[in-house]
Amino acid sequence: MSISTPLSSFARISAAHLDELIALLEIRVLGLSECLVSEGFVLELDGNDAPGIHYILSGSGLLHIGGADSVPLTPHTLLIVPPRHPLKLEVPANQAGIAPVVVSGREHKRVVDSINRFRAGSTEPMTVMICGYFTAAFGASINLFEMLSMPIVEQFDPSDRLDVYLRTAFEELMAQ
Structure with a gap:
């Protein structure tokens, strides 16, 4: 039997206490990457030893995550991926029956302004x-x-402007 409790009956944390908790949170960025994938390609990325935060700025496709279900991607999708989980970012071709070209990120990586740039496809x-x-x-x-x-x-939602905040953070980290 399931018992449902209204959310309003739970105690809420005060803004001051929340600020104290956030002050104790320490986030250290270990690396930044940008992935560019053309239609009809799959970009394979090795699993990283650290958790990853991934955000789709534009386009659509599928993200295949080792050990998990595939995730449909649209702009403004945010993912936190566990450590040591390889990824495949797939952008299917518009024409039916055409197999995607698989590209190893390890072999198609450039470092631009201290950021790893992975590219699959030339269009x-x-x-x-x-x-x-x-x-x-x-x-x-x-x-x-x-x-x-x-x-x-x-x-x-685009109105959340998360892309603006993440791009700004990305640029600030690049400048460091």
Whole structure:
């Protein structure tokens, strides 16, 4: 038997306490990447030792994550991927029956302004994904995403302007 409790009956944390908790959160960026994938291509990326945050700036496709279900991608999709989970970013061809060309990210990587740029295909990219690999610790001992076993996927609305905030953070980190 399931018992449902209204959310309004739970205690809410005050803004001051939330600020204190956030102040104890330490996020360290370990690396930044940009993935550009043209129609009819699949970009394969090795699993990183750190959790990854991935955001679709433009385009659509599928993200195949090792050990998890494939995720349909549209602009403003945000994913947090567990450590050591390889990825395949697929942008299918518009024509039926054409197999995608698989490209190894390891072999098609350039470093531009300290950012790893992975490219699959030479035509205008259909899908653009920015990625950051990070550690997130709470206090002195808790690594928040180290034990994550399945990806976290959230779809945002353009009015949330998450793309603007992430691009700004991306540019600030590049400048450092």
